[in-house]
Amino acid sequence: MGTVSSVTLRDISVAFDGVPALADVSLSIEEGEFFTLVGPSGCGKTTTLRTVAGFESPDTGSVSIGGENVVGLPPEDRNVGIVFQNYALFPHMSVRENVAYGLRYRDPPGEVSTEQRVAELLDLVDMAGMGDRDPEGLSGGQQQRIALARALAPGPDVLLLDEPLSALDARLRERLRVVIRDLQQDLGITTIYVTHDQAEALAISDRVAVIADGRVEQVGPPEAIYREPATHFVAEFVGDNNLFGGVVVSADPPRVGLDPGSDDAPGTTIPVDGVSGVGREVTLSIRPESVSIVGDAERQSAGAAGSITLQATVSTVEFMGDAYRVHCEWQGRELLAKIDADEPPSGAVTLSFDREDVTLLEEP
Numbered sequence: 001m002g003t004v005s006s007v008t009l010r011d012i013s014v015a016f017d018g019v020p021a022l023a024d025v026s027l028s029i030e031e032g033e034f035f036t037l038v039g040p041s042g043c044g045k046t047t048t049l050r051t052v053a054g055f056e057s058p059d060t061g062s063v064s065i066g067g068e069n070v071v072g073l074p075p076e077d078r079n080v081g082i083v084f085q086n087y088a089l090f091p092h093m094s095v096r097e098n099v100a101y102g103l104r105y106r107d108p109p110g111e112v113s114t115e116q117r118v119a120e121l122l123d124l125v126d127m128a129g130m131g132d133r134d135p136e137g138l139s140g141g142q143q144q145r146i147a148l149a150r151a152l153a154p155g156p157d158v159l160l161l162d163e164p165l166s167a168l169d170a171r172l173r174e175r176l177r178v179v180i181r182d183l184q185q186d187l188g189i190t191t192i193y194v195t196h197d198q199a200e201a202l203a204i205s206d207r208v209a210v211i212a213d214g215r216v217e218q219v220g221p222p223e224a225i226y227r228e229p230a231t232h233f234v235a236e237f238v239g240d241n242n243l244f245g246g247v248v249v250s251a252d253p254p255r256v257g258l259d260p261g262s263d264d265a266p267g268t269t270i271p272v273d274g275v276s277g278v279g280r281e282v283t284l285s286i287r288p289e290s291v292s293i294v295g296d297a298e299r300q301s302a303g304a305a306g307s308i309t310l311q312a313t314v315s316t317v318e319f320m321g322d323a324y325r326v327h328c329e330w331q332g333r334e335l336l337a338k339i340d341a342d343e344p345p346s347g348a349v350t351l352s353f354d355r356e357d358v359t360l361l362e363e364p
């Protein structure tokens with residue numbers, strides 16, 4: 001194999017016909033890391049990957065691989081392996097020839113012949129014995145394994161994967177993403193993976209960068225991205241979430257008002273750790289699985305234990321197999337709860353959640 005390299009992008013900006021596609025993107029990918037770029041269509045993921053590969057020249061900023069600045073180096077001199085969404089296998093070549101094509105610029109690593117290397121790689125992706133087949137006769141999943149073998153054949157320092165699973169059906173996608181992750185772990189190769197699927201990103205990555213509109217919104221391990229979204233965008237894009245607009249009504253103790261109330265009833269306020277600046281508008285988030293539905297008896301104890309309770313009405317219930325997704329209405333707003341119960345809830349309910357599960361979103 002090649003050496004394992006870190007990848008650093010510093011202040012990368014790219015524009016197409018004067019329209020910015022990336023604005024000051026800085027990322028540090030560690031040696032051996034599985035790093036995923038996730039975001040909606042058109043946010044700049046592919047452009048970021050193409051900039052690392054050398055297919056795109058940034059207008060400003062630097063890219064280094066293994067500590068070496070590679071801006072200006074053509075793709076074939078960067079020792080990166082690339083897999084695209086659409087396989088990009090040559091139909092007139094056998095599977096073996098397709099994998100060997102990966103060695104057109106480089107000799108196989110170690111003292112092995114091309115033939116031995118191709119056999120090694122076919123074995124690695126569980127396709128031994130398929131060398132003589134035509135790619136066209138293979139399933140999408142098999143074709144993508146061949147594309148992976150071809151990219152890995154020269155022993156690249158970095159593996160770049162651009163939506164490699166998005167042409168496959170859901171079940172195969174889930175299977176193959178585990179294959180890719182296992183392979184990456186076994187080889188210890190630095191990998192940058194692009195997807196628009198946030199669940200896929202969370203499932204397989206060491207760290208994730210959420211990109212929106214050509215900018216990095218947040219970088220972190222999947223758990224941190226999910227549990228502590230830094231921005232409104234991340235909170236909405238990653239998983240289901242409840243977002244509340246509110247106003248800071250007191251800093252000590254820190255409390256946020258969720259509604260202004262009326263002449264007859266005071267507004268609802270909840271404790272939120274870390275808020276300051278009375279009068280400031282803030283956005284709070286709480287995950288549906290942190291919201292429970294409690295009965296009358298539990299309501300007293302939930303309140304006494306410091307949980308927050310809201311009186312809501314169930315509007316729609318979806319059965320998900322492992323849980324019910326319960327859409328509720330509270331003060332004209334929709335609130336989503338994900339609950340494990342034997343029966344679907346209905347009518348008037350009390351929703352309860354802990355203050356520790358409320359996240360204060362700070363806009364960048």
Ligand SMILES: Nc1ncnc2c1ncn2[C@@H]1O[C@H](COP(=O)(O)OP(=O)(O)OP(=O)(O)O)[C@@H](O)[C@H]1O
Nearest residue numbers: 016017021039040041042043044045046047048196
């Ligand atoms: N060669 C190009 N010429 C003009 N505009 C481009 C070019 N490549 C990308 N863009 C534009 O740059 C922006 C970012 O595109 P990019 O392909 O990087 O996004 P993406 O996040 O990978 O999206 P997708 O998931 O749809 O591939 C988009 O607005 C796109 O239309």
